[in-house]
Amino acid sequence: MTTSKKTAAREELDRIEEAFVQAILDSSEADLREDMKATGSDPNVCIEEINALIGRVEATCSKQRFDQAKSELAAWRSGEGKVVKFDRDAVRARFEGIRARDPELASKMMMAARKGEGISDRDMEGLLEDLAKLERLERKDGKE
Amino acid sequence: MSESVDIGTVPAVATEHLDSEEVVAALHALSASDKLKLKAIETAYLSGTGMSPKELLHDAMCRAILGNRKCPRDVPVMAFVVQTMRSIASHEREKRHREITDGSPHEKPDKAMPVVFASAPPTPESILLDRESDIVGGILSCFDGDEEAQMVILGVSGGRRGKELREFVGVDQAALDYALKRIRRVTIKRYPNGWTP
Numbered sequence: 001m002t003t004s005k006k007t008a009a010r011e012e013l014d015r016i017e018e019a020f021v022q023a024i025l026d027s028s029e030a031d032l033r034e035d036m037k038a039t040g041s042d043p044n045v046c047i048e049e050i051n052a053l054i055g056r057v058e059a060t061c062s063k064q065r066f067d068q069a070k071s072e073l074a075a076w077r078s079g080e081g082k083v084v085k086f087d088r089d090a091v092r093a094r095f096e097g098i099r100a101r102d103p104e105l106a107s108k109m110m111m112a113a114r115k116g117e118g119i120s121d122r123d124m125e126g127l128l129e130d131l132a133k134l135e136r137l138e139r140k141d142g143k144e
Numbered sequence: 145m146s147e148s149v150d151i152g153t154v155p156a157v158a159t160e161h162l163d164s165e166e167v168v169a170a171l172h173a174l175s176a177s178d179k180l181k182l183k184a185i186e187t188a189y190l191s192g193t194g195m196s197p198k199e200l201l202h203d204a205m206c207r208a209i210l211g212n213r214k215c216p217r218d219v220p221v222m223a224f225v226v227q228t229m230r231s232i233a234s235h236e237r238e239k240r241h242r243e244i245t246d247g248s249p250h251e252k253p254d255k256a257m258p259v260v261f262a263s264a265p266p267t268p269e270s271i272l273l274d275r276e277s278d279i280v281g282g283i284l285s286c287f288d289g290d291e292e293a294q295m296v297i298l299g300v301s302g303g304r305r306g307k308e309l310r311e312f313v314g315v316d317q318a319a320l321d322y323a324l325k326r327i328r329r330v331t332i333k334r335y336p337n338g339w340t341p
Contacts (some may be wrong), residue, residue, distance in 0.1 A: 009276035010241075016283065017188055019300040020331070021226070023324045024184045028176035032184060039332055043180055047192040053198055056169050057205040061164070110308035123166060124310065 086132035095131055161214040162221070168209055178222050189195035189229050191338020193236035203226035278334075286330050293330075298324045 024032070033043040099105050109119055119127070162170070174182070186201045193200065204225050205211045213231075215224040245267075280301060287293035292313060299312040310320055 007276055007282050012280050013276060015301050015303055016297065019324060020188050023183050023328055024181050029180065032177065032180040035329060036180065039336060040330060046183050047179050048175050050183060053202060057202055057209065058168060059207055061209045089259050
């Protein structure tokens with residue numbers, strides 16, 4: 001017998017419990033108040049306690065949402081949002097390899113560059129950073 | 145002449161589930177009767193979970209608001225919270241059941257000792273089974289001499305519902321409702337904190 005399997009007695013108790021729950025759902029407010037008084041509880045106090053509970057639930061949920069947003073922000077800062085150092089020479093070598101294999105790429109880059117003078121050092125820097133970022137994302141996808 | 149568009153009247157895209165603000169609004173709109181029902185149902189589901197009073201209801205409401213469990217638009221929030229409490233309680237009981245049955249170390253028999261078949265030591269699982277059976281017996285014994293109530297308990301615990309249950313007990317729906325109410329009241333007195341094996 002597996003431990004997760006319900007015993008016959010537990011199933012019987014569950015069925016009795018479900019019948020009780022259904023009986024509660026079908027009860028009138030007067031009956032529920034009477035039931036509560038019979039167990040020594042005050043129904044009005046119970047209603048106030050549930051009202052207070054709803055307030056606490058709201059506060060708990062707001063805090064959880066805030067904590068989640070904070071941790072997502074922290075994760076973003078430590079990941080994509082942060083400037084990550086990369087091996088510039090290695091990325092440049094890979095870029096030159098791509099350019100050599102694609103003859104059209106060089107002319108397209110020339111056309112896209114300002115004044116037809118080829119891409120500036122700043123453009124090249126940005127391009128290498130983008131390429132390094134793309135490789136990081138590909139590695140991340142590969143791990144997932 | 146261009147037509148002005150009042151963006152305030154553009155209907156929002158209806159989703160299949162309530163968002164958190166709608167759930168919160170629905171909880172605040174619960175009637176006094178609904179609140180008493182939630183309390184009574186929480187008490188019923190609390191037994192055997194190890195959770196403290198209001199913890200189960202608190203967790204169920206939180207899950208509905210945070211969307212861990214999404215409330216379908218066509219399901220009343222009251223019914224959704226009840227189902228969520230049921231689900232949490234079932235999960236907690238299952239967890240405790242596993243802790244009881246798996247938690248105790250099973251001792252290996254000593255090879256030097258002769259094997260005795262007459263009375264095997266009780267296992268945590270058999271103890272739990274006995275306790276659960278005792279509770280069903282205990283509920284029945286509360287109604288010694290009240291054959292109708294005992295028939296209702298046997299019918300319900302055997303999985304009978306509706307017409308099948310009425311025919312099994314031999315009463316109409318009103319008498320069945322009254323019997324169930326009587327049984328519930330007596331059981332609450334006998335097990336004020338629910339039945340915990």
